[in-house]
Amino acid sequence: MGPMNSREKMIDATLRLLRSQGFRGTGVNQIVQESGAPKGSVYHHFPRGKGQLVIEALREAGTAVEKKITQALDSHPDVGTALRAYLEWYGREIRESDFQRGCPVANVAMDVAASEPNIRAVCQEIFGAWTALIAKRLHADGFGKPEADSLAEFVVSSLEGALVLCRAQRSTRPLQRVAKRIETMLPARNRRTHMRKSL
């Protein structure tokens, strides 16, 4: 990757701020300052201001996570191990950022769900895309479609909640516990589904 352009710098700064302090704490001035980009370029790249900047930053973060999950699913024989590997990587990222690095989508969803319907819808879309990726693989592994959807959403719920607890504890233990439990839960239920198709 070459050096970032102004647009990329602003997206990057936006994500960093959303992760550590949420939507309402993050103003356009602080984004510009953090990014080192010239102030005038904000409204050149993001004519609709903060809302647009946040939506584009969330979409980039969402896509980056999709890539990471796909990579993990493609390089492990079963989905439980793949998710564990992904969560271990995420735990390292959080520790290296000294627990600054929360999930920007969750942070924004918590702050704006009640007041910014467009941004809320983007959060829903991103969580939905992650859930669909995992559900697709679970379905391919033999889970029925409703069970695959429900399990995948449970995985996303428990990992998002673990991130909240990690921030509160300044420890990645909640994430490690979720990773292990997901790993043991998935193949076990998978075998059961294969054995007792009628359930």
Add this chain to the structure above:
Amino acid sequence: MGPMNSREKMIDATLRLLRSQGFRGTGVNQIVQESGAPKGSVYHHFPRGKGQLVIEALREAGTAVEKKITQALDSHPDVGTALRAYLEWYGREIRESDFQRGCPVANVAMDVAASEPNIRAVCQEIFGAWTALIAKRLHADGFGKPEADSLAEFVVSSLEGALVLCRAQRSTRPLQRVAKRIETMLPARNRRTHMRKSL
């Protein structure tokens, strides 16, 4: 309960605002305005200002949840059913509030973990108290201590994450799914632990 005094009104308004918009979006002026209490009484009741108000509000919310969980555990034969009943009640609360009602502890943990060590520690303490309540009951039900602790933290993680997804989706389905899965997961593992003590 009689009418609320100024202190109670301010705690109540603080919680409402933390639930819907997080720590950074919530200022002392807005709290006073929402509460209807006289402005002068903020620094009478909370001489250390917003930080103190938030900490006391979180502690009250934490204790209220502890009471609800204890009540649920006391009135159901097994912990899975108890947690499901609790989560169903929570889901109704969220729906009735038109999805304004997030978890104030999670909202604050996300916003301040990196910048307000005292408030972060209070969030950790509250999550820890909820986890300990559930772990104690799981241990009494026959789970080994480390497994009870780990399972209880997994329960808190998955319910906190489900609340994030509920806000993003404007639906309580993620919470219902977590409730059902916790219910089926707990007795199953319980039986296994009883059968195979050596694990």
